[in-house]
Amino acid sequence: MNRVFQEGKKKGQAVLVRQPRDIDTCDALIIPGGESTTISRILVNSGMYEVIRERMSHNDIALMGTCAGCVLLAKELTDSKADVRLLEAIDMQVERNAFGRQKESFEQSLQIKGFTTPYHAVFIRAPGITKTWGRSEILATAGKKIVMARQNNYLALSFHPELTDDLRIHRFFLEML
Amino acid sequence: MQKGGVIMDVTTAEQAKIAEKSGAVAVMALERVPADIRAHGGVARMADPTIIKEILNTVSIPVMAKARIGHFVEAQALEALGVDMIDESEVLTPADPFYHIDKRAFTIPFVCGCRNLGEATRRIWEGAAMIRTKGEAGTGNIIEAVRHQRMVTRMITTLQTMPTAKIQKVAEEYCQSYVTSFKTLTNQNVDEKTVVFGSSTYSILKKELYEILKEIKKIQRLPVVNFAAGGIATPADAALMMQLGNDGVFVGSGIFKSKNPEKRAKAIVEAVAHFDNPETIANVSKNLGDAMLGIEISTIPKEQLLQERGW
Numbered sequence: 001m002n003r004v005f006q007e008g009k010k011k012g013q014a015v016l017v018r019q020p021r022d023i024d025t026c027d028a029l030i031i032p033g034g035e036s037t038t039i040s041r042i043l044v045n046s047g048m049y050e051v052i053r054e055r056m057s058h059n060d061i062a063l064m065g066t067c068a069g070c071v072l073l074a075k076e077l078t079d080s081k082a083d084v085r086l087l088e089a090i091d092m093q094v095e096r097n098a099f100g101r102q103k104e105s106f107e108q109s110l111q112i113k114g115f116t117t118p119y120h121a122v123f124i125r126a127p128g129i130t131k132t133w134g135r136s137e138i139l140a141t142a143g144k145k146i147v148m149a150r151q152n153n154y155l156a157l158s159f160h161p162e163l164t165d166d167l168r169i170h171r172f173f174l175e176m177l
Numbered sequence: 178m179q180k181g182g183v184i185m186d187v188t189t190a191e192q193a194k195i196a197e198k199s200g201a202v203a204v205m206a207l208e209r210v211p212a213d214i215r216a217h218g219g220v221a222r223m224a225d226p227t228i229i230k231e232i233l234n235t236v237s238i239p240v241m242a243k244a245r246i247g248h249f250v251e252a253q254a255l256e257a258l259g260v261d262m263i264d265e266s267e268v269l270t271p272a273d274p275f276y277h278i279d280k281r282a283f284t285i286p287f288v289c290g291c292r293n294l295g296e297a298t299r300r301i302w303e304g305a306a307m308i309r310t311k312g313e314a315g316t317g318n319i320i321e322a323v324r325h326q327r328m329v330t331r332m333i334t335t336l337q338t339m340p341t342a343k344i345q346k347v348a349e350e351y352c353q354s355y356v357t358s359f360k361t362l363t364n365q366n367v368d369e370k371t372v373v374f375g376s377s378t379y380s381i382l383k384k385e386l387y388e389i390l391k392e393i394k395k396i397q398r399l400p401v402v403n404f405a406a407g408g409i410a411t412p413a414d415a416a417l418m419m420q421l422g423n424d425g426v427f428v429g430s431g432i433f434k435s436k437n438p439e440k441r442a443k444a445i446v447e448a449v450a451h452f453d454n455p456e457t458i459a460n461v462s463k464n465l466g467d468a469m470l471g472i473e474i475s476t477i478p479k480e481q482l483l484q485e486r487g488w
Contacts, residue, residue: 018451034202035238038182041200042450079237083198096237102261103285125239125261 031069098128211315247273280304312407317471412448419452436466
């Protein structure tokens with residue numbers, strides 16, 4: 001993200017957020033990949049969950065969730081959500097590990113709505129968006145599964161944009177602010 | 178992968194569930210935790226696939242499993258079972274006296290232990306996607322993990338001011354364990370065209386180890402994630418390793434050999450997430466119940482040191 005800021009079109013800086021007070025200085029948050037159960041636990045225990053939900057209720061924060069972050073932005077999961085507290089940002093249902101386990105990880109070119117050329121995406125134990133409704137908009141699919149969706153200033157993708165040098169997704173997110 | 182997180186050893190589906198609930202980023206499926214392997218003696222092998230399958234079916238986080246050093250068939254079996262990562266581990270009894278597994282031949286990622294930059298560089302060259310300190314597993318004693326992490330970071334710092342010719346020399350030194358294996362096996366000397374590992378010749382090995390060292394010098398860290406392992410028993414141990422530059426920690430016997438596994442597991446997860454916040458470390462360290470008793474390293478006979486396995 002800092003590489004996008006260096007391009008000079010928008011002013012800003014990407015910082016690491018680990019505590020509730022770190023969020024106060026931010027206009028937008030990226031919830032990265034990892035394990036949704038772990039991230040959810042840290043969000044809830046640290047108090048960051050409440051702070052984000054509060055800012056969301058005032059429409060005062062933009063969110064981008066990638067891979068595990070995509071799971072957390074969902075309204076619902078296909079499996080039991082007892083171990084994950086969702087941020088419920090986007091009208092969508094998400095299936096964890098939808099494409100299989102580690103060895104089924106893959107790379108694929110995607111047609112993303114609004115992008116003029118294909119985007120090369122890396123999927124690692126990726127979740128899939130099983131359905132969307134309401135005000136959410138589908139931006140990309142891989143096979144039968146939805147892999148990118150947006151609602152208001154919330155953006156969810158089931159792949160890892162940080163693993164390629166293509167900065168278009170980061171730029172796209174900044175333009176949403 | 179799993180950066181900033183805790184990976185926990187588990188031997189049953191219930192333990193895996195506790196680990197997941199406590200915030201582990203992955204679990205290591207085992208038949209026995211290292212402390213029990215140490216106590217049990219005998220040959221330690223890959224876990225029973227039934228246990229691994231059960232754990233795979235229980236949790237949504239990644240499941241890792243251990244294969245013996247050099248035992249590529251155990252690794253093939255684990256890959257077929259669908260585990261998410263294989264630990265080629267000195268905690269199990271080594272299967273090959275000459276070679277580690279050629280990890281480049283697999284699609285599944287591997288994690289390997291190291292005591293110093295030489296071992297780390299060789300494992301990365303062989304295809305490891307993740308490195309961890311060996312420490313001394315099953316002891317609840319952090320000293321060896323600290324030793325190994327310091328050995329690695331010290332050498333990375335030394336590389337910073339090292340001229341190219343000297344780095345090439347280091348790369349050549351790092352080749353020696355392959356050269357020794359070849360000499361022992363064939364009674365012949367190695368030349369540039371000798372195939373020393375997998376299908377790689379000595380000249381390729383030397384060149385590629387040098388390339389890895391150059392990359393390490395440039396980025397001032399290992400080119401793969403580097404976790405701490407072997408002896409972590411408390412939240413403070415975990416945070417210590419993070420402050421020494423590790424990207425995350427493995428906790429083996431430390432959790433399920435303690436009085437209150439769930440509480441300790443959660444505390445270690447918190448400590449790793451907030452490793453540079455002393456207040457958090459102090460807070461989560463309260464009332465955890467007894468940690469595992471632990472073993473003083475000097476009381477372990479040298480031939481029983483797990484870290485001596487692998488080269």
